[in-house]
Amino acid sequence: MLSLNASLPMILNRALDGVMPAYRQLFAQYDLTEQQWRILRALWEVEDLRAAELAEQTLLPKPSLVGILDRLEARGLVERRRSNKDRRAVSIASTAKGRTLAKEVLPQAQAIHDFIRAVLPEEDWDALEHALNTLADRMKATTFAEIAAE
């Protein structure tokens, strides 16, 4: 029987547990949680995103998104605008204040990233990325019911 620490979730969690503290120390300096960071990070790359797109890119459930956006908006880092084309939709964008923050934080995040990249040789990263992405894609199309039915 498989042991706990050889299970894929635990391997992934251990890796995250190794990597995230460095990031969290950085985020903490700017009073950001990991989820808030993901949202800002996504918004800094584009003009704006609709709530549904943002939820998908950040892997955050839609009802969670609302609260996290509320907090970011209250701090003036993002802003919500009702779309004119479809009055149901909301477009979310970084504010100027948010972009100022980006200029300060992104280089430091990049430094962490570079440090991490240097731990493994380039070809290991390619293999890692490919394997994990394959897994995620394959599993996204699979439910527990299908597995149990085998």
Next chain:
Amino acid sequence: MLSLNASLPMILNRALDGVMPAYRQLFAQYDLTEQQWRILRALWEVEDLRAAELAEQTLLPKPSLVGILDRLEARGLVERRRSNKDRRAVSIASTAKGRTLAKEVLPQAQAIHDFIRAVLPEEDWDALEHALNTLADRMKATTFAEIAAE
């Protein structure tokens, strides 16, 4: 500049996001959260563990552990016993009821695991495990301050 969805945390999170729903559907049938599962899973492999060991193996912070154990104990799935050798220490073990649960759930968790393993060839798994464990080890010994100082 690096994009969000190419960052290691996001790659790992996406993989978890692909893999966990299948497990969560299973856990939900037994009213278990992911964290509760980790604890039970660890306790099913051994006679007992001390709180500190359990926290380490499950990657759960000690104060979180207390509440999660409270809930598991209230359901009669685990039990806490004060150690006689060191009256400060607490040894935590699965109850008979917990072991009955194990017999029911573990084979289904194993089925998910087998399914996941079949997605990638054996050698990819070896590479993946090795790469991620190397990363976790290397990063655990690193603080943000060190990275920033480079």
Next chain:
DNA sequence: TATTGTTATACTCTATAACTATA
């Protein structure tokens, strides 16, 4: 009717620091 985003509810987990009892 279907979709977008939001609200409501209830709960689990987290972070940090301080505390109790042992050692």
Next chain:
DNA sequence: TATAGTTATAGAGTATAACAATA
């Protein structure tokens, strides 16, 4: 004094379902 576990506090995120406005 140091350690093991717990408590206290305050908050963030999650899950699920239901809802209002709009399409």
